[in-house]
Amino acid sequence: MAPQIAPSILSADFARLAEDVALISGTADWVHVDVMDNHFVPNLTLGLPVVEALLKHSALPLDCHLMIEDPDRWAPQYAEAGAGSVTIHAEAAKAPIRTLRAIRSAGARAGLGVNPATPVEGFEDLLGEIDMLLLMTVEPGFGGQRFLDVVLPKVRRAREMIKGRDLPVWVQVDGGVSAETIERCADAGADVFVAGSAVYGADDPSEAVRRLKAQAEK
Ligand code: DX5
Numbered sequence: 586m587a588p589q590i591a592p593s594i595l596s597a598d599f600a601r602l603a604e605d606v607a608l609i610s611g612t613a614d615w616v617h618v619d620v621m622d623n624h625f626v627p628n629l630t631l632g633l634p635v636v637e638a639l640l641k642h643s644a645l646p647l648d649c650h651l652m653i654e655d656p657d658r659w660a661p662q663y664a665e666a667g668a669g670s671v672t673i674h675a676e677a678a679k680a681p682i683r684t685l686r687a688i689r690s691a692g693a694r695a696g697l698g699v700n701p702a703t704p705v706e707g708f709e710d711l712l713g714e715i716d717m718l719l720l721m722t723v724e725p726g727f728g729g730q731r732f733l734d735v736v737l738p739k740v741r742r743a744r745e746m747i748k749g750r751d752l753p754v755w756v757q758v759d760g761g762v763s764a765e766t767i768e769r770c771a772d773a774g775a776d777v778f779v780a781g782s783a784v785y786g787a788d789d790p791s792e793a794v795r796r797l798k799a800q801a802e803k
Pocket residue numbers: 593594595596617619650723724725726727728729730759760761762779780781782783
């Protein structure tokens with residue numbers, strides 16, 4: 586699949602979300618929305634009401650990344666609200682199969698996320714239940730952290746697992762993705778790239794997206 590870029594609004598201006606989303610709507614593929622509950626991660630961002638409001642203003646589909654302790658309860662509601670993709674964390678879900686199926690039945694793509702130290706091998710049997718595997722390339726919680734090269738072999742193994750089963754599962758990387766690191770991620774087999782500070786920290790966010798995409802295509 587051609588590489589897709591999902592700018593993270595964690596690095597946007599929370600008081601001007603609609604305007605900041607409009608800035609990237611010509612070049613980006615998704616808007617990545619980081620939902621944090623201050624329990625699964627040590628940070629608090631936004632929840633369902635803000636996602637519902639943003640859906641009315643975004644020309645791009647929303648890719649909701651739930652970094653919350655109780656995704657089984659909340660994830661289906663994001664899908665029902667109209668999110669294009671909803672990702673739950675393997676470390677947090679108590680009934681991942683039920684929740685992933687509920688996301689899909691509500692019409693959204695279902696994502697499973699794993700933290701840097703969580704192996705993917707344990708989830709091989711779940712690949713048929715998901716549309717995207719999210720491999721965190723920083724410890725989740727904050728934007729602007731340094732990319733963890735130590736995760737790259739896992740990206741490769743995940744891509745091999747998916748190829749071996751001939752499934753149309755996307756591999757997303759999230760954290761520290763930038764002009765310096767995106768080629769390594771693409772080489773390892775990632776095809777969806779979340780970038781927060783590399784996009785919203787740039788003078789021209791739309792141009793930053795275009796450049797990242799060109800680099801991932803190399
Ligand atoms: C971190 C979030 C990321 C974050 C990435 O926990 O999941 O989506 O916004 O930000 P950068 O690209 O700045 O590392």
